[in-house]
Structures are given as structure tokens and as C-alpha cells.
Amino acid sequence: MKVYETVYNYYLNLMKAGDLKAGSKMPSLRECEKVLNVSRTSVENGYLQLAADGYIYSVEKVGFFVTELAGRVGKQEEKKSTEKTINKYKFDLAIIGEDRQVSCLNLWRRYMKSALRQEDRLLSYSDYQGEKDLRKEIANYVRKRRNIICSEDDIVVGAGFQNLLQVLIALIPGEKTISFPTKDFFDGATTFRNAGFNVSYRNKESHVIYVTPSYMTKWGEVMTMQRRRELCDHALNNNHLIIEDDYQNEFVFSSKPTPSLYALTGGVNTAFLGSFSRVVLPSVRISFIILPKGVKEEYDKIKRAYNQTASKSEQIALAQFLRDGHLNRHIKKMRRLYEEKRSVMEQAINANLSGKGEMLIGESGMEIAIRMKDKSTFDKIIKQPVSVGILDNSHENSTILLSCSKIEIDKIDEAVTLLLGSKSK
Amino acid sequence: MKVYETVYNYYLNLMKAGDLKAGSKMPSLRECEKVLNVSRTSVENGYLQLAADGYIYSVEKVGFFVTELAGRVGKQEEKKSTEKTINKYKFDLAIIGEDRQVSCLNLWRRYMKSALRQEDRLLSYSDYQGEKDLRKEIANYVRKRRNIICSEDDIVVGAGFQNLLQVLIALIPGEKTISFPTKDFFDGATTFRNAGFNVSYRNKESHVIYVTPSYMTKWGEVMTMQRRRELCDHALNNNHLIIEDDYQNEFVFSSKPTPSLYALTGGVNTAFLGSFSRVVLPSVRISFIILPKGVKEEYDKIKRAYNQTASKSEQIALAQFLRDGHLNRHIKKMRRLYEEKRSVMEQAINANLSGKGEMLIGESGMEIAIRMKDKSTFDKIIKQPVSVGILDNSHENSTILLSCSKIEIDKIDEAVTLLLGSKSK
Numbered sequence: 001m002k003v004y005e006t007v008y009n010y011y012l013n014l015m016k017a018g019d020l021k022a023g024s025k026m027p028s029l030r031e032c033e034k035v036l037n038v039s040r041t042s043v044e045n046g047y048l049q050l051a052a053d054g055y056i057y058s059v060e061k062v063g064f065f066v067t068e069l070a071g072r073v074g075k076q077e078e079k080k081s082t083e084k085t086i087n088k089y090k091f092d093l094a095i096i097g098e099d100r101q102v103s104c105l106n107l108w109r110r111y112m113k114s115a116l117r118q119e120d121r122l123l124s125y126s127d128y129q130g131e132k133d134l135r136k137e138i139a140n141y142v143r144k145r146r147n148i149i150c151s152e153d154d155i156v157v158g159a160g161f162q163n164l165l166q167v168l169i170a171l172i173p174g175e176k177t178i179s180f181p182t183k184d185f186f187d188g189a190t191t192f193r194n195a196g197f198n199v200s201y202r203n204k205e206s207h208v209i210y211v212t213p214s215y216m217t218k219w220g221e222v223m224t225m226q227r228r229r230e231l232c233d234h235a236l237n238n239n240h241l242i243i244e245d246d247y248q249n250e251f252v253f254s255s256k257p258t259p260s261l262y263a264l265t266g267g268v269n270t271a272f273l274g275s276f277s278r279v280v281l282p283s284v285r286i287s288f289i290i291l292p293k294g295v296k297e298e299y300d301k302i303k304r305a306y307n308q309t310a311s312k313s314e315q316i317a318l319a320q321f322l323r324d325g326h327l328n329r330h331i332k333k334m335r336r337l338y339e340e341k342r343s344v345m346e347q348a349i350n351a352n353l354s355g356k357g358e359m360l361i362g363e364s365g366m367e368i369a370i371r372m373k374d375k376s377t378f379d380k381i382i383k384q385p386v387s388v389g390i391l392d393n394s395h396e397n398s399t400i401l402l403s404c405s406k407i408e409i410d411k412i413d414e415a416v417t418l419l420l421g422s423k424s425k
Numbered sequence: 426m427k428v429y430e431t432v433y434n435y436y437l438n439l440m441k442a443g444d445l446k447a448g449s450k451m452p453s454l455r456e457c458e459k460v461l462n463v464s465r466t467s468v469e470n471g472y473l474q475l476a477a478d479g480y481i482y483s484v485e486k487v488g489f490f491v492t493e494l495a496g497r498v499g500k501q502e503e504k505k506s507t508e509k510t511i512n513k514y515k516f517d518l519a520i521i522g523e524d525r526q527v528s529c530l531n532l533w534r535r536y537m538k539s540a541l542r543q544e545d546r547l548l549s550y551s552d553y554q555g556e557k558d559l560r561k562e563i564a565n566y567v568r569k570r571r572n573i574i575c576s577e578d579d580i581v582v583g584a585g586f587q588n589l590l591q592v593l594i595a596l597i598p599g600e601k602t603i604s605f606p607t608k609d610f611f612d613g614a615t616t617f618r619n620a621g622f623n624v625s626y627r628n629k630e631s632h633v634i635y636v637t638p639s640y641m642t643k644w645g646e647v648m649t650m651q652r653r654r655e656l657c658d659h660a661l662n663n664n665h666l667i668i669e670d671d672y673q674n675e676f677v678f679s680s681k682p683t684p685s686l687y688a689l690t691g692g693v694n695t696a697f698l699g700s701f702s703r704v705v706l707p708s709v710r711i712s713f714i715i716l717p718k719g720v721k722e723e724y725d726k727i728k729r730a731y732n733q734t735a736s737k738s739e740q741i742a743l744a745q746f747l748r749d750g751h752l753n754r755h756i757k758k759m760r761r762l763y764e765e766k767r768s769v770m771e772q773a774i775n776a777n778l779s780g781k782g783e784m785l786i787g788e789s790g791m792e793i794a795i796r797m798k799d800k801s802t803f804d805k806i807i808k809q810p811v812s813v814g815i816l817d818n819s820h821e822n823s824t825i826l827l828s829c830s831k832i833e834i835d836k837i838d839e840a841v842t843l844l845l846g847s848k849s850k
Contacts, residue, residue, distance in 0.1 A: 019725035027726055035727060098548050105548065109541045112738070116534045122708040123523050123530065159584050159734035166587075170619065190730035194595065195619055283547040283737035300444040301452055302460060305615035309584035311736035312708035313537070 003038050005394055006183050007046025010036060015055060015070040026056055026064035037189065037199050091415035094387040096367070097406040098282060099341075102334045107326060108281055108317070115316035126308040130157025130288070131315040137322035138274075138288055144328075146246070147263040148272065150290050156299070157288050159309035161245070161273055164289040165191045167306050168271055171295045172208065172241055179206035181216060204234060208241045214258060215248035218391055218401055219369040220362030222252055225259075232264045241292065245273045250331050253339050254363035267293040276318060279331055286310045286318055338366050341404040341412060348416035349402070356381070356420060366405040372398045386419040428463050430819055431608050432471025435461060440480060440495040451481055451489035462614065462624055516840035519812040521792070522831040523707060524766075527759045532751060533706055533742070540741035551733040555582025555713070556740040562747035563699075563713055569753075571671070572688040573697065575715050581724070582713045584734035586670070586698055589714040590616045592731050593696055596720045597633065597666055604631035606641060629659060633666045639683060640673035643816055643826055644794040645787030647677055650684075657689045666717065670698045675756050678764050679788035692718040701743060704756055711735045711743055763791050766829040766837060773841035774827070781806070781845060791830040797823045811844040 014020040027035065032043045047064055050056045055070040116122065121131075129135065135152035142148040158164045165188060176197045180189055188210060189199045200206055211231065213223035223231075235242045244261045252258050262272040272290040280286075287310075291299055321327060345368060349359055353370070356377050360369040369391055372378040378398035382388065389401035402419075404412055439445040452460065457468045472489055475481045480495040541547065546556075554560065560577035567573040583589045590613060601622045605614055613635060614624045625631055636656065638648035648656075660667045669686045677683050687697040697715040705711075712735075716724055746752060770793060774784055778795070781802050785794040794816055797803040803823035807813065814826035827844075829837055 014726065014729075019728070024722055027723075031726075035730075100544075100548065103544075103548060105541075105544060109538075112541055113534075113538065116530075116537055119525075119528075119530060122706055123525065123528060125702075125707045126710065159736070160732045162591075162732055163588065163734065166619065170615075186730045187732050190595075190727075194591065196621055277550075281547055282550045285551065285734065285736060297449055298452075301439065301456075302615075303444070304439075305460075305611045307585045307587055307612050309588065309710065309734045311584070311710060311739055313739075314736055 002394060003042040003183075004045035004049060005392070007032065007036060007038060007043055008049050009390075009393075011046070011050060012055065012070075015066060020066050020070070022066050022068045022070055024066050025062075026066065028063060036183070037193060038183075088385065089387040090385045090418065091411060092387045092407060093402040093404070093415055093419070094389045095406045096403050099337060099406060099408070101408070102330075102337050103281070104326070104330045105281060107330075108284070108321070111317040111321045111326075112313065114320060115313045118316055121316060122313060126310070126312045126315070128303045128306065128308055129153075130155065130308060130310065131312065131319060134286075134315045134319035134322075135288075137319050141322055141327070142260075142272070142274065142290065146249070146260040146272075148260060148267070148290060149263075150267065153296055154267075154291050154293075155288050156291065156303075157286060157308070157310050157315065159285040159311070160287055161275070161289075162187055162191050163306070163309050164273065164287060165243075166195075167299070167303075168243070168289060168291070169195045169197075170302055170306075171291065171298050174239070174241075175207040177203075177206040178208040178210060179203040180210045181212060184218075185210065206240070208243060209235065210243045210245065211261070212245045212247050213249075213261060214246060214252050214364050215362075217360075217362060217369075218389075219360045219367055220248070220251075220365035222254055222256075222258060222363045225256065228259065228261060228264060232261055232270075235269045236265065240269065242270045243273065244270055247275070248278070248364045250279055251335065251338055251366065252364040253335075253342065256363075262290060276327075279327065279334070280318065280321070284314055284318070286314060337409070338405070341407075341409050342366055342368070344409060344412045345402060345404045345416060348413045349420065352417055352420035360399075367401050367403045369399055369401045372400065374398075381419060384419050384421065386415050388419065427819060428467040428608075429470035429474065430817065432457065432461060432463060432468055433474045434815075434818075436471070436475060437480065437495075440491060445491050445495065447491050447493045447495055449491050450487075451491065453488060461608070462618065463608075513810065514812040515810045515843065516836060517812045517832060518827040518829070518840055518844070519814045520831045521828050524762060524831060524833070526833070527755075527762050528706070529751070529755045530706060532755075533709070533746070536742040536746045536751075537738060539745060540738045543741055546741060547738060551735070551737045551740070553728045553731065553733055554578075555580065555733060555735060556737065556744060559711075559740045559744035559747075560713075562744050566747055566752070567685075567697070567699065567715065571674070571685040571697075573685060573692070573715060574688075575692065578721055579692075579716050579718075580713050581716065581728075582711060582733070582735050582740065584710040584736070585712055586700070586714075587612055587616050588731070588734050589698065589712060590668075591620075592724070592728075593668070593714060593716070594620045594622075595727055595731075596716065596723050599664070599666075600632040602628075602631040603633040603635060604628040605635045606637060609643075610635065631665070633668060634660065635668045635670065636686070637670045637672050638674075638686060639671060639677050639789050640787075642785075642787060642794075643814075644785045644792055645673070645676075645790035647679055647681075647683060647788045650681065653684065653686060653689060657686055657695075660694045661690060665694065667695045668698060669695055672700070673703070673789045675704055676760065676763060676791065677789040678760075678767065681788075687715060701752075704752065704759070705743065705746070709739055709743070711739055762834070763830070766832075766834050767791055767793070769834060769837045770827060770829040770841060773838045774845065777842055777845035785824075792826050792828045794824050794826045797825065799823075806844060806846075809844050809846065811840050813844065 029043045033040055056064045057067055058064050135155045138155050139150055139152050156167055178192045178197045179200050193199050216223055242261055262270045271292050275287040357370045357372040375395045375398050391399040391401050454468045458465055481489045482492055483489050560580045563580050564575055564577050581592055603617045603622045604625050618624050667686055687695045696717050700712040782795045782797040800820045800823050816824040816826050
């Protein structure tokens, strides 16, 4: 996607969500530059495209304003997300949510109830670093799954990555430059930018390199072993810091091993980020960071300046849930289902694609992208009553993203056929 | 307390907690300067005092190291906090925790169970800003209790203040200077310092002024109406931003009104911070900020860069808990008990103090301070088997802090008598 399209999509999404309402003023070019960290030219081009498409209009010497059209886009989306979904879309291949068939909500409820009986713990405040029993279980978990040898003292628990990155930032000396894989990492980039970092993308010269080895693109490309080794060597030789965000590792379906960078470096110059939201429940916000080797003592000195954010009762429940082996069983169950769904979707796309575009498929996750052969095919397809993700809507490179994560398995074929619509019956 | 004593106490507490272990290296003078934001002289004096008391020793050209003595202090404290409490201390007037007599844990459990039944909501991610039903209830709550007129769109929910302050920082332009009441606000000061702010204390010239009007000192001094008006005028006239941390407002026992600064300014140049940890359960980490008037639209533009941290199930439970009026009833019950306990403690101190020092008592909270008449009296008293807080252990100004929040009401008199030990029986 071109940079100006990032600008375009960012504000169009805000309009759709109703956060930028008809009549309200758009941020100044300068603000936009700052928020999205893009060049003035890209901002101008993005705004011009929004204006060309009728979403904003310009008032001389004042700025840009959101039009009524944008307001209607927002309203349509609002309806879509509530009761009218069925009318507009017959199938949803856009939402990256959880399939109820493998939800562990019932089991989770039991563990929460048990946690809520721990009166002593609930009547006191949380540990700064996270509950100790949970950290012990996480250390076991990463030892088994990711070959990481660490103690509970190396682990910091928090609600989401942003708080954990704050702590990490306070512990890493050196040049304030960071590289992210793409502009999609808004939240992480914001955290670093607010801390005075210069943010760039896919830049090996940055002092800090943020990577998602198990999910390098939206269609699940996985970092090769060779690239992993090169990256580790590069970081060690240049004293760079790798932040390894292990997102989607549980759903890597390749047969090749995907060793963690943390294990490859022995934790030197590497921090490891993991989360339980994807594998337990989306509403359970418990993440953790494994600190790079050698900063634990520094962390002990500053930890009281960073309050714990994760819910204590959920931490207690998760520790017990891990101890009883439920997470490993649950992940196995999920993997089995998602692998099957993915393969059903792949077959359905293959059967229907016939020259309309090229399928992009990696080895992880529940998403497959289709780069359309031209814009008119793209335009036709997104008018079908099947909700899909849009990765790129440019003329040269229009690409959609299909997710099988939420849709029931026995509807995938029908949905894909309706979307791509060429199967002869 | 003198600044070097802040340094002294900070590191002594780390040793006691076992975070700085025997044999480990102390932070360099420069690191300490940075962490605590104090002058080099204060750091040096603090370290010298730690060395004089045998907690650290210096190795020429290398730095300071923690001694075995410090290790033992840590171990003693560790024992104290676990099973040996009863042996060492007969009573605990140090812990600021919750009295089980008024705990709402049973009720809270019911609401959590109900929240855990909301399958749809638990299988999806949280709202960036916080659950909408909760924000509506918070808007009702602050209207009734703090005279604040705002909509749910002005409210951002989060797990603790640090995340909420991050959001606020991204929304406030102008000079990056902030003033805190005292050095006790480590976490808040760290958040601002990491964002490039210059932190000072009780400095009216700062662009941002952080205040806790209902709990200005550890012994519960409450900001007078006159001071409130002056502060609001000052902020409006100079275009400063007030951050009003409403801590302990529920436990202001004075008969005088304590209007919120947010209400006094109509929300202009004022942000309001509230938390439910103190009034629901210590383990429930749900806080909120009411944004200053006029920044809501800006917030809508940036909100996707700041992830929600508060537990979704706890947010759902709290919304229902508020809607059913439980919090107001619960606060009433707590106020009644704590007011009585406070008065029992005040009487007990009065009956036993007889020239040993001066009682410092404000109008809020569950704490009373005693400024001892001299250091030898202080030393004798802290050797009693009653755990107390130490506000200041300097020769000139030794002060202890007694809290009646956790101890049962019928033990307060015995504990204070044992501590101050002069009642003739």
C-alpha cells in the first residue's frame, strides 16, 4: 500500500466508526503528519484523494471538513455492525474473531469463579510485576512451547503490550530509533514515538527492531530459519535490540520448526512479547514480556514506577488454567479446527478464483489474501454481500483479505463461492 | 522529609522488599539522579547515610554494593509479611488495606458471575475508550457525587492512571512542565518524565498542575475552598492544565463542601481522575479520566493508538454494580465504619500521647500522623510490637503514620495504647 493510502484509509476508518463526524474539522496537515509519522506530501495526497472521493471538502485558509457523505458511510457501518448485518452481508469473512465452536468460555468461567473465591488475594493490591504464580506458569509455558529458559523474575505481566513496552523503553539505553514491520503497528509506534523514538519501517539500522516472525504479513508469512539466524547475528553484532512479538505462533501450520529468536539468542539483546487474548478469550487482556538477559536487576530498581494493569482475578484464574494444562489442550483443539477451516477456504478459493487474481497464502493464521488482477474485478467483488477485509484499494495493486476465523466451517465454501462467484453448479 | 532521605528510604525499601539483594550493585549516582529526579548532592548524601547505617559499602572506582545487613533486613521483612507477623508485631497500623467487615466481595462475585455469562461481549475485544455502558454509569456517578456534567464520550476508562495519563499527554499541547504535590507520586512522575516532561514539585508556574485536593498530605489534609478557587483562577488565567486526582474524596469526613475543581472550572483546563480500586476492591483496577472540555474530538482521532487495558468482564460487572446503586450504598457503609474507627483512633492517641509528640490530623482518609517530640522517643516507639508507617525518620522531624483502615475496630485502642504505652491501668 502506498503511504498516502495509509492516510486515506486511516481517516476513512475513523469516519466509518463515527469518530470523525460529518461537519467536524479534519486534523491539520501538520497534526496528521505527526500522528501517522508520514511526509507532508503523503498527507496532502491522502487528503486530496479523500476530497476527490467526496469524504472531505476544503475551506480556504481554514482547513478540511468532513462531508455528509462520510457521515452516511459511518451510519451504514453502524447499522451493519448491529442488527442489520444479515440484510447487508450474507457472510462475514472480514472479522478476525473467535469461532464459538472452540471457545473455552465455559471452562474459563469456572476458573474465574475459583479465582473470585480467593478472598485474601482479592482484598490486596496486585504485584507490580504480575502475580508470582502466573509468572511461574508462564515460564513453564514458554519453556515447553518456545524453548525459552527464563525464571519468573524475567517476566513482567501487563494488560496489553503498550504498558510492557513502556517498561522495556525505560530499561534500554542507546539510540532512540525503532523499526516496525509496517505502518499497521499504530499502537506500538505511538508508544515509542511518545517516548522520543524515531520510528521507521523495515530498517535494519534501527537500534530497536520490532518483528513478528510468525506473522510477517496479513496472510501469515512466517520468517524463514535463515532470516531468523541472520537477524539474530545482525542484532548481536551491532548491539541492536530485537523485540520479538510472538503473535500467531500458536497458529503456525508449517511443518518446519519456528524457533523463537529469544531462544536463538539465549535472550541476549532480545525481548519476547506474548499474549493470551488470542488463545484464551479476546476479552482477557493478559500479556507478558520476557526481559532481555541482564536487565532484571535494573528492572527491580524501577518496577515500582510502573503499576500493574492486568486484572488480578484474571491473573489468578489464568495461572490455575495453565497449571492444569488446559491451555495446551485448548490450543491443540483450536489448531485442529483452524487448520481444517483454512484448508477448506484455500480449496474454495482455488475452485473459484480462475484468473480473477492471485492467492497469497502463508503458513500461519486464518487469513488468505487475494491480489486482484485489476481494479474492476476488485470493485465487482467487494460489492458482493460478503464482508471482506481490504488490504489495498489502489488501482495497481488492489488486494482483499479473507479470514476464516469467525465463520462456521460449513459455510466457508458457500461464502467464498458467492464472493468469487464463478463456480458452475 | 529532606530530599536525601527520600533517596535513603527509596533504596532501603527496595532492600527490604528483596529487590536489591546483598552483593548486588547499587545504581550509579547518575542513574539514581535520573530515576528519582533529585540533585547529585542529595543522591550522594542519601548513599552516604545508607553506607553509614551499614546497608551499602563503596568499592573505589566501581561503585556501591549492598551489604549482608541489608540482606537480613530484607529477610526479616519477608518473614514479617508472611507467617511470622504474629510473633513480631501484635498489631498492624501500617497497612493501608481494606477492613473485611465492609468488604463487598460477596456482592462483587455475583456481578462478576453475571458478567461472565455475557458470551457475546466476552468473545470480542474491548472498546478502546472503555465499555459504553460503564462510561454512561460513570457519567451518572460523577454527576451525583462530584457535580460534574459530562457525557460518556468525555470519559476514558483504563487499568490505573498511567495509561490514562498517556492519553492525556497526547492531547495537551504547550510547554512540557508538570508539578506534583510531593515526591510520592513516583508512577505519575515517571509517566510524564518518560514523555519528555520536566517534573517539579508544588510549582505553580508549571504548565500542568497535578493535585489531590481531598488528600493533600498523608494525614488527610483537604484543600480549602479558597485555595480551590485560587487554583482554578490561576489555571484559567495562565492557560495551565489542572489534573485533579480525586483520591480519597469518598472518605472526606469534614462537613464543609469539597466541590471538584472540574465542576468549578466547568471542565475547562481541567482533567479529572477517578478510581474504583479503593471503593470496590483493591484488586479491581478500573480507573477513568474525564477529559478537559474541547479535546474530545482530538481524542477520537488518536484513540486507536491507545489500547484498552481494563478487564472487560470487570468493566461489565462494574457497570451493572453502579446501575443497581450498590456503590453508593457500599460507600455509605464504608464511610460510617471508617469514620468511627478514625474517631476511636484519635481518642486513643489523645489519651496516650501526653507530650510525646504532636498529632497531625486532616479531614479525610484513615490515617493520623504523629510528629514525635524527639528522635529517641521515635526510636523507642517504633520498637514496640506494633507495625506503623514511617513518614520521616530524621533527627529533627521524625514522624510516624498510623492507619486504622485494616485493623478491626475493637483492637484499635489496645494497639495504640501498646504503641504509645503511657496509659495508667
